[in-house]
Amino acid sequence: xxxxxxxxxxxxxxxxxxxxxxxxxxxxxxxxxxxxxxxxxxxxxxxxxxxxxxxxxxxxxxxxxxxxxxxxxxxxxxxxxxxxxxxxxxxxxxxxxxxxxxxxxxxxxxxxxxxxxxxxxxxxxxxxxxxxxxxxxxxxxxxxxxxxxxxxxxxxxxxxxxxxxxxxxxxxxxxxxxxxxxxxxxxxxxxxxxxxxxxxxxxxxxxxxxxxxxxxxxxxxxxxxxxxxxxxxxxxxxxxxxxxxxxxxxxxxxxxxxxxxxxxxxxxxxxxxxxxxxxxxxxxxxxxxxxxxxxxxxxxxxxxxxxxxxxxxxxxxxxxxxxxxxxxxxxxxxxxxxxxxxxxxxxxxxxxxxxxxxxxxxxxxxxxxxxxxxxxxxxxxxxxxxxxxxxxxxxxxxxxxxxxxxxxxxxxxxxxxxxxxxxxxxxxxxxxxxxxxxxxxxxxxxxxxxxxxxxxxxxxxxxxxxxxxxxxxxxxxxxxxxxxxxxxxxxxxxxxxxxxxxxxxxxxxxxxxxxxxxxxxxxxxxxxxxxxxxxxxxxxxxxxxxxxxxxxxxxxxxxxxxxxxxxxxxxxxxxxxxxxxxxxxxxxxxxxxxxxxxxxxxxxxxxxxxxxxxxxxxxxxxxxxxxxxxxxxxxxxxxxxxxxxxxxxxxxxxxxxxxxxxxxxxxxxxxxx
Amino acid sequence: xxxxxxxxxxxxxxxxxxxxxxxxxxxxxxxxxxxxxxxxxxxxxxxxxxxxxxxxxxxxxxxxxxxxxxxxxxxxxxxxxxxxxxxxxxxxxxxxxxxxxxxxxxxxxxxxxxxxxxxxxxxxxxxxxxxxxxxxxxxxxxxxxxxxxxxxxxxxxxxxxxxxxxxxxxxxxxxxxxxxxxx
Numbered sequence: 001x002x003x004x005x006x007x008x009x010x011x012x013x014x015x016x017x018x019x020x021x022x023x024x025x026x027x028x029x030x031x032x033x034x035x036x037x038x039x040x041x042x043x044x045x046x047x048x049x050x051x052x053x054x055x056x057x058x059x060x061x062x063x064x065x066x067x068x069x070x071x072x073x074x075x076x077x078x079x080x081x082x083x084x085x086x087x088x089x090x091x092x093x094x095x096x097x098x099x100x101x102x103x104x105x106x107x108x109x110x111x112x113x114x115x116x117x118x119x120x121x122x123x124x125x126x127x128x129x130x131x132x133x134x135x136x137x138x139x140x141x142x143x144x145x146x147x148x149x150x151x152x153x154x155x156x157x158x159x160x161x162x163x164x165x166x167x168x169x170x171x172x173x174x175x176x177x178x179x180x181x182x183x184x185x186x187x188x189x190x191x192x193x194x195x196x197x198x199x200x201x202x203x204x205x206x207x208x209x210x211x212x213x214x215x216x217x218x219x220x221x222x223x224x225x226x227x228x229x230x231x232x233x234x235x236x237x238x239x240x241x242x243x244x245x246x247x248x249x250x251x252x253x254x255x256x257x258x259x260x261x262x263x264x265x266x267x268x269x270x271x272x273x274x275x276x277x278x279x280x281x282x283x284x285x286x287x288x289x290x291x292x293x294x295x296x297x298x299x300x301x302x303x304x305x306x307x308x309x310x311x312x313x314x315x316x317x318x319x320x321x322x323x324x325x326x327x328x329x330x331x332x333x334x335x336x337x338x339x340x341x342x343x344x345x346x347x348x349x350x351x352x353x354x355x356x357x358x359x360x361x362x363x364x365x366x367x368x369x370x371x372x373x374x375x376x377x378x379x380x381x382x383x384x385x386x387x388x389x390x391x392x393x394x395x396x397x398x399x400x401x402x403x404x405x406x407x408x409x410x411x412x413x414x415x416x417x418x419x420x421x422x423x424x425x426x427x428x429x430x431x432x433x434x435x436x437x438x439x440x441x442x443x444x445x446x447x448x449x450x451x452x453x454x455x456x457x458x459x460x461x462x463x464x465x466x467x468x469x470x471x472x473x474x475x476x477x478x479x480x481x482x483x484x485x486x487x488x489x490x491x492x493x494x495x496x497x498x499x500x501x502x503x504x505x506x507x508x509x510x511x512x513x514x515x516x517x518x519x520x521x522x523x524x525x526x527x528x529x530x531x532x533x534x535x536x537x538x539x540x541x542x543x544x545x546x547x548x549x550x551x552x553x554x555x556x557x558x559x560x561x562x563x564x565x566x567x568x569x570x571x572x573x574x575x576x577x578x579x580x581x582x583x584x585x586x587x588x589x590x591x592x593x594x595x596x597x598x599x600x601x602x603x604x605x606x607x608x609x610x611x612x613x614x615x616x617x618x619x620x621x622x623x624x625x626x627x628x629x630x631x632x633x634x635x636x637x638x639x640x641x642x643x644x645x646x647x648x649x650x651x652x653x654x655x656x657x658x659x660x661x662x663x664x665x666x667x668x669x670x671x672x673x
Numbered sequence: 674x675x676x677x678x679x680x681x682x683x684x685x686x687x688x689x690x691x692x693x694x695x696x697x698x699x700x701x702x703x704x705x706x707x708x709x710x711x712x713x714x715x716x717x718x719x720x721x722x723x724x725x726x727x728x729x730x731x732x733x734x735x736x737x738x739x740x741x742x743x744x745x746x747x748x749x750x751x752x753x754x755x756x757x758x759x760x761x762x763x764x765x766x767x768x769x770x771x772x773x774x775x776x777x778x779x780x781x782x783x784x785x786x787x788x789x790x791x792x793x794x795x796x797x798x799x800x801x802x803x804x805x806x807x808x809x810x811x812x813x814x815x816x817x818x819x820x821x822x823x824x825x826x827x828x829x830x831x832x833x834x835x836x837x838x839x840x841x842x843x844x845x846x847x848x849x850x851x852x853x854x855x856x
Contacts, residue, residue, distance in 0.1 A: 233760060240756040277685065284689070291696070311700045319693045326686035334679045373695060386818065387754045388781065522793045583840055603763065616795075 003068050006056025007147040010097075013049035013104070014137040016042050020107075020130030024123035028195075036119055039126040043111035046133060047104040054088075054101045057146050061088050067153035070094060070146045076159035076579050078550040086170035087160050092310070093146035095173055100136045102174075102181040103129065106210075110185070117206060124192035125185075132184055135317045143310050159579035162551065168228040175221030176248055180286035182214020183255060187283035190276045191325050194332040199272040204265035207279065209648045211262060215255045216639040222248050223632035231587050236518070236598050236620045238628060241390045246369040247289030253362035254282040257355045259639075264351050268413060269339025271348070273329075274355070276336070280329060284322040285362070291318055292369070343415040350408025354401055361397045365390065402457050402508065405501050406464030424471065428463040435459035454512030461505025465498040496642025500635045507631025513595070513624035524605070526614035534621035536597055537561045538570070543601060543615055551575040556601040556615065558588065572601040572617075595623035721748070721822070721830050722812040726802025730784040736776055736800040742828040745854045747775040747821060747847075749798070750810055752782045753790035755818040761837035762794050768843070769797035773851060777801040780810050780818060823847065825854045 020042035027035025066072040089098040230238040258278040342348040439452035473486040527542035541557040553575035570588030590597040602616030725737035751758040777798035823832040
C-alpha cells in the first residue's frame with residue numbers, strides 16, 4: 001500500500017511539474033500575472049509529493065518490504081539500519097528519487113526565499129526547474145520505477161554491495177547530488193536570464209550563493225568519495241582518474257570557474273556571456289556525468305549499475321537540456337551588452353586567467369575520459385588513457401592557477417600595479433623558496449625535485465593567503481585591538497576566499513607528500529613477527545575470527561611502538577559477506593598530522609617453518625595524506641563562510657552599497673612588506 | 674536579429690551534438706548485444722593475435738603467442754598505475770596458486786614501476802611481456818584496464834573479461850570455463 005502511495009505521489013509530482021514548467025513561462029511571455037503566480041504554489045506542491053515518494057521508498061527499505069523489487073534487489077534484513085537508509089540511494093532507481101527530491105527542495109527554496117527577485121525572473125527560474133523536474137520524473141516513472149512490486153515476494157533480499165556498506169559512502173551520494181542539482185539553479189537562472197535578455201550585477205548576486213552552496217556540497221561529496229576509496233579499497237590510493245570520479249570532478253572544475261567569473265559580473269558587470277555559458281556547462285557536465293555512469297558507455301570500477309535502455313533516455317534528455325540551452329545561448333548571448341572594461345593586469349584579468357585554465361583543465365579531463373569512445377568512433381581502435389595522461393596534462397594546468405590565485409587576490413579591479421603586489425608578497429616568495437630548498441635538500445631524485453616544487457606551491461598558497469588577511473586587517477601595523485576590529489569588519493567573502501585558497505595549499509601539500517614519499521611494505525608475517533616502517537615498529541599479534549551482523553571474517557592485531565613506547569594498536573579486517581558472496585578489506589589506520597600508518601590484512605597461508613599459519617600483510621606509511629581531506633573540508637568551509645557574507649544575507653542591494661564596498665577594499669599602493 | 678547571430682557562439686552546441694551522436698552509436702551497439710563487456714566480440718572463438726613481446730626488464734624472459742597453445746591460459750593486461758589491477762591482483766594470485774597458467778601483458782608502464790608492483794604484491798605470471806607502446810594491446814582489442822582473456826589449448830580466445838575479476842567472477846565464469854576447456 002505504502003509503495004503505491006509513493007508511486008502515486010510521483011505521478012502527481014510529474015503533473016505539477018508539467019504545470020510548473022509551462023504556465024509561468026508562458027505567463028511571463030504573455031504578461032499574465034495569474035499564470036506567473038502559479039510558479040510558487042507549484043514549486044511547493046512538487047516538493048510535497050516528491051518528499052512523500054521519497055519517504056515511502058525509505059519506509060520500504062527500513063521495514064525490509066521485499067515485495068518491492070528495488071528493496072529485494074538491494075537490501076537485506078540483517079543489514080544495519082544506517083545502510084538500510086543509505087540503501088535508498090545506493091541503487092539506480094532510488095538515487096534518481098533522491099535526485100528529484102533535492103531538485104524539488106532547491107525549487108522550494110527559490111519559491112520561499114526568492115521574494116526579492118523580480119517576479120518574472122523568479123517565475124521563469126522556477127519554470128525551468130519545473131522542466132528539469134518533468135524530465136527526471138518521467139525518467140523515473142517510465143524507465144526506473146523504484147516502486148515496482150515482486151510477486152511472490154522473496155523471503156530475503158540480495159543485499160547491498162558490501163563495498164558500499166560504509167559510513168563514508170552512505171553520505172557520499174547525497175552530497176554529490178546536492179552539488180549536481182545545486183548547479184541546476186545556476187542553470188535555471190542562466191536560461192531565465194537568456195530568455196529575459198538581461199544579465200546585471202543583481203542577477204549575479206542571486207546566482208552566486210546557489211553556486212557557492214552547490215560547490216561546497218560537491219567539494220564535500222568528492223572528498224568523501226576519495227576518502228572512502230582510500231580506506232576501503234585497501235591499498236592507500238585515493239584518486240584513480242576513473243571515469244566516474246572524473247564525472248564528478250568536471251562539474252566541480254567548471255563550478256569553480258563559475259564561482260570566480262560570477263564575482264566579475266557582480267562587481268564589474270563584465271564577462272556576462274561567459275558566465276552564462278559556464279552556468280549552463282556546470283549543470284550540463286553534471287548531466288553528462290550521470291549519463292556516463294548510468295548508461296554503461298564507459299566501463300569503470302564504480303559502474304555498479306548500468307543499463308543501455310536508460311542510456312537512450314538520458315541521452316535524449318541530455319540533447320534536449322544541453323542542446324536546447326546552448327542553442328538559446330548561441331542566439332541570445334551575442335546581444336548581451338558587455339560592461340566595465342579592464343586592463344589585462346587587474347583582478348578581472350586574473351579571474352579570466354583562472355577561468356581559462358580551469359575550463360581547459362575540465363576539457364582535458366573530459367577528453368581523457370571520453371577519448372577511448374571518440375577515437376573508436378573515428379575508427380582509431382580502442383585505447384584507454386590512464387593516470388599518466390592526466391598527470392602529464394592536468395597537473396601542469398593547475399600549477400599556474402595556484403600561483404596566480406594569490407597574486408590575483410591582491411590585484412585591484414580595473415587596473416592594477418603588479419610591482420606593488422609582488423613587493424607585498426615578498427615574504428610569501430621567500431618562504432616558498434625556503435620550502436623548496438629544504439625539501440630538495442633532503443631529497444635526491446628527479447621525482448623529489450618535482451615534489452619540492454609541489455611543497456613550494458603549497459607554501460605559496462598558505463602563506464600568501466595568510467598575508468592577504470594580515471594585510472587587510474593591518475596586523476603588526478598598529479594596536480592589536482585595531483586589527484581585531486578590522487578582522488571582524490572584513491567582509492566574510494574575503495575571509496572565505498583566504499580560507500579556501502589556503503586550503504588548496506594544505507591539500508597540495510598532502511597530495512605531493514603522499515604520492516612522492518609513500519612507504520610500502522608487503523610481506524608474510526607469522527604471529528610475533530615485527531616490521532618497521534618509517535620509524536614505527538609493528539608487531540603482528542595474530543588474527544582471530546570475527547562475526548558481524550551480515551558478515552564474518554578475520555581481524556588482525558598489530559601493536560605499534562615508536563622508540564620503544566607504545567603508540568596504538570591497529571586492527572585491519574578481512575570480511576566475507578555471504579549474502580552478496582564478496583569480500584572486503586577494512587584497513588587499520590592510524591591518522592596523524594605527519595601521516596597515516598595503514599595496515600591491511602591479506603590472505604592466510606600455511607607456514608610449516610614457523611609451526612603454524614602466517615598472513616600476507618601490507619603496511620604503508622602515507623605522509624601528510626590526511627591533509628588532502630582536511631584541505632577539501634576547509635575549502636568547503638571557506639565557501640560556507642563566504643556564503644554568510646552580508647550581501648547574500650540582506651539580498652540584492654542596488655547601487656547604494658557600491659561606494660562603501662570600494663572603501664572596504666584596500667587600494668593598491670607601495671606598502672612595505 | 675539575424676544580424677546579431679554569430680557563428681562562434683554555436684560552437685558549444687555543435688560539440689555537444691557531435692558527442693551525442695557518438696554516444697548514440699554506442700548505445701546502439703550496446704543494445705545489439707555488443708555490450709562493452711565483450712567488445713569487440715569479433716575476437717571471440719578466433720585465434721589469438723600473433724605477437725612477440727620483450728620482457729619488462731632484461732632480467733627475465735618475455736613471451737610470444739606460441740606459449741598460448743597446448744594448455745588453457747589466461748592473458749591478463751595490467752599496469753602498475755591501474756587501480757583496478759591492484760584490486761584484482763589477489764584473484765590472480767589465487768588462480769596462479771590453483772595452477773592456472775597466467776601470462777601478463779604489461780601495458781604502457783615503466784620497468785621500475787612494473788617490477789615494483791610485482792615484487793610488492795607478488796608475481797602470479799608465468800611470464801610478463803612489456804607492451805610499452807600499447808600496440809599489442811590494441812591487437813587484442815583491449816578497451817580498459819585490467820582486461821583478461823581465457824585462451825583454449827588451440828590458442829583460440831574463448832572469453833573476455835573487462836575490468837577487475839572479482840571473487841564472484843572467479844566462481845561464476847572463470848573457473849567453470851577453465852574446467853570445461855580442460856576436459
